[in-house]
Structure formats: structure tokens, C-alpha cells
Amino acid sequence: MLRRALVGGLLKKHLHEDALVIGGLGSAGRTWREQNAPHPTYFASDPMGAGLMMALGLALAQPERPVFYIGGDGDLVMNLGCLLTVVGSGATNLKIAIFDNGRYETGGGQSLAGSGSYSLAGIAAQAGFPHAVAVSDPDKAEDDVISFFAQPGLAFAAFAIAVEASPYGPPPRWSQAEDRAVFMRRLAGEI
Amino acid sequence: MADSGKNCARGIVAALRSGGIDIVSTLPDAWLGDLIGGIEDDPSMKLIRVTREDEGLGICAGAWLGGHRGALVAQNAGLLLSTNVLAGIAYHHQIPAVMLIAMRGGPFDNQYYHAYKARVTEPVLKGVGIPYHHINGPDDFPVIASAWQQASLFRMPVALLLHRGALVDGAA
Numbered sequence: 001m002l003r004r005a006l007v008g009g010l011l012k013k014h015l016h017e018d019a020l021v022i023g024g025l026g027s028a029g030r031t032w033r034e035q036n037a038p039h040p041t042y043f044a045s046d047p048m049g050a051g052l053m054m055a056l057g058l059a060l061a062q063p064e065r066p067v068f069y070i071g072g073d074g075d076l077v078m079n080l081g082c083l084l085t086v087v088g089s090g091a092t093n094l095k096i097a098i099f100d101n102g103r104y105e106t107g108g109g110q111s112l113a114g115s116g117s118y119s120l121a122g123i124a125a126q127a128g129f130p131h132a133v134a135v136s137d138p139d140k141a142e143d144d145v146i147s148f149f150a151q152p153g154l155a156f157a158a159f160a161i162a163v164e165a166s167p168y169g170p171p172p173r174w175s176q177a178e179d180r181a182v183f184m185r186r187l188a189g190e191i
Numbered sequence: 192m193a194d195s196g197k198n199c200a201r202g203i204v205a206a207l208r209s210g211g212i213d214i215v216s217t218l219p220d221a222w223l224g225d226l227i228g229g230i231e232d233d234p235s236m237k238l239i240r241v242t243r244e245d246e247g248l249g250i251c252a253g254a255w256l257g258g259h260r261g262a263l264v265a266q267n268a269g270l271l272l273s274t275n276v277l278a279g280i281a282y283h284h285q286i287p288a289v290m291l292i293a294m295r296g297g298p299f300d301n302q303y304y305h306a307y308k309a310r311v312t313e314p315v316l317k318g319v320g321i322p323y324h325h326i327n328g329p330d331d332f333p334v335i336a337s338a339w340q341q342a343s344l345f346r347m348p349v350a351l352l353l354h355r356g357a358l359v360d361g362a363a
Contacts, residue, residue, distance in 0.1 A: 045283065053249025057251060059257075060250070061254045088239075
């Protein structure tokens with residue numbers, strides 16, 4: 001099992017410098033926010049299940065840039081069909097990292113349906129991802145992250161995350177729409 | 192009839208193109224076959240097939256983040272399914288999109304399973320506060336061309352409710 005901070009640090013360390021990032025809601029998104037990475041990042045927040053598709057839309061709109069989605073397993077399993085859509089889209093510039101702990105962590109730690117009986121990496125592989133791995137060994141995690149980002153096309157990694165508290169903080173200063181405007185203006189080179 | 196559908200599709204695709212729409216997500220309906228085929232054949236647009244309609248709204252949102260203009264093509268049952276994502280994109284993210292919705296359940300539909308959809312589609316759109324327009328036939332296609340402008344000004348998705356005359360047997 002992996003600590004969230006370890007995985008977040010490795011992802012920041014090895015993510016391509018030109019990458020654009022979509023962060024999901026909950027503890028995975030908060031972990032990425034805590035990295036203070038230089039990459040332009042939009043935190044997709046709610047509605048649950050939509051973040052990965054926002055990342056796909058961004059990847060289709062920006063085919064020359066790597067796009068990286070970091071989100072939680074609860075978000076993903078609300079819309080597992082997304083994996084078929086990603087593969088079917090033909091996009092090749094999208095990397096997907098899922099924090100996989102079988103729990104709705106910030107919702108109080110309740111179990112996901114079927115928790116413990118499935119493999120997200122297995123599901124992604126069967127959906128047609130050319131690279132789909134489960135990462136759980138702290139001693140091999142960095143090599144796995146390097147290999148994940150080095151893939152020439154679509155890649156999916158499910159990180160086995162240890163149970164750690166991840167409480168909500170206070171509401172941020174800026175609204176979602178205000179953050180969205182900053183992200184878009186940064187992409188446009190205006191700021 | 193088949194020619195009418197293809198003529199309608201050509202008119203709608205031309206309207207979408209003039210509105211600058213270039214990424215279209217879809218989940219089919221029997222009335223949408225010609226339109227989806229027309230979009231797929233248009234080199235200025237990329238067609239993405241989704242497994243649920245709310246995925247398509249997410250793709251529209253991401254496309255706009257990246258500087259493109261997205262549309263969803265689906266049946267009104269898919270619009271109803273997508274209500275939570277629709278409201279989130281409209282109010283939380285404040286992102287425009289165009290939704291072309293086959294308005295099933297009207298007077299020309301002869302199946303019980305379609306009937307409820309027409310009865311609840313407009314009340315749901317009104318409840319969520321989403322702007323919408325009825326597209327009854329080719330005479331209304333200019334509204335499709337300008338829908339993106341309204342969505343962009345409102346910073347929220349706009350729904351175009353496509354009736355049978357606009358998709359299957361309208362004279363174009």
C-alpha cells in the first residue's frame with residue numbers, strides 16, 4: 001500500500017513539463033493540489049463522474065500536449081463506461097492515475113460497491129488500454145510511475161492507496177468559475 | 192423519407208459548422224442516424240461516441256477548456272439522465288455547450304415508452320434554468336447556427352429540441 005503524499009510527489013516529479021492536468025474531487029485532487037506543481041491544473045470538482053470526461057475533452061482539444069487526469073476510484077466507478085469512451089475516442093495523449101482505496105474517503109470512508117472484488121487496472125486493460133497497471137509496492141512505485149508516463153499512448157495506473165484521513169478544508173477563496181477562467185487564460189497565454 | 196433525413200442532416204451539420212462546433216459527442220437515437228453520419232463525414236468535426244450522455248457533457252466542458260466548441264447529440268432520455276452534470280456545468284463550472292436533443296414522445300411517436308419523455312423534458316429544462324429552443328424543421332436551422340453564441344454569452348449549455356420534422360421528414 002502507498003501513502004498519498006508519496007504517489008503525489010512521484011507523479012509531480014515525473015510528469016512531462018508541458019502537461020495539462022485535470023484533478024478530480026476528494027483526496028486525490030487535494031493530494032495533487034498539495035504538490036503545488038507548476039503544470040496548469042483545473043480541478044474538475046463536482047459533478048462526480050465527470051472529471052475524466054473533462055480530461056478527455058481537453059485532450060481532444062489539445063492533441064499536441066500531454067494531458068494527465070488524477071482522480072479517485074469512487075469518481076471513476078460512478079461512470080466506468082468512460083473507459084470505453086476514452087479508448088474509442090482515439091485520443092493518445094491522455095494518462096489516467098486513479099487513487100484506489102475502495103472507499104469514498106472524504107464522504108466518510110464508506111466502501112465502494114464490490115470493493116475488494118475487482119481490479120481497476122484489469123478493467124482498464126480489458127477495456128482496451130494498451131498500458132494498464134496496478135501500483136502497490138512503495139519500493140517499485142517510482143519505476144512504475146516513470147514507465148506509466150513514458151508510454152507513447154493511452155496509459156492507466158491504479159495506485160493502491162493506504163487509508164489515511166483526508167478531511168475537507170474550508171471553502172477556497174475562489175469559486176470554480178473563477179478558477180476556470182484563470183486556467184483558460186493561462187492556456188491562452190494571457191497570464 | 193431517407194432523402195429527407197439526409198437533407199435535414201446536411202442542413203444541421205452546416206449550421207453546426209457555421210457556429211464553430213468542432214467536437215461532437217453522441218449516443219444514438221433512431222431519429223439521429225442521418226445526423227450522426229453527417230457529422231462523422233464532416234472533416235471539420237470530430238465525433239466521439241459515449242456510453243452515457245452525461246459523459247458527452249463532460250467532453251464538451253473539457254473541449255471548451257482547451258479552446259474548442261463542443262456539442263452533444265442525444266435523445267431527450269439522455270438529457271434527463273444528464274441533469275446533474277448539466278446543472279454542475281451550467282452553474283458550478285459556468286461552461287457553454289450546445290445540446291441537440293431528439294425530442295421523442297411527441298404526437299408522431301407511437302410507442303408508450305417514448306410518451307413520458309416529451310412530458311417531462313421541458314419542465315426539467317425549465318427547472319434547471321437551461322435555455323432551450325424548439326427546432327421543428329429546416330426553417331429553424333438558423334437557430335442551431337447561433338446557439339453557440341447564446342451558450343457562450345450565458346456561460347451555460349443551450350438545448351435545441353429537435354422534432355421529427357427537423358430530423359426525419361422535414362423538407363430541406
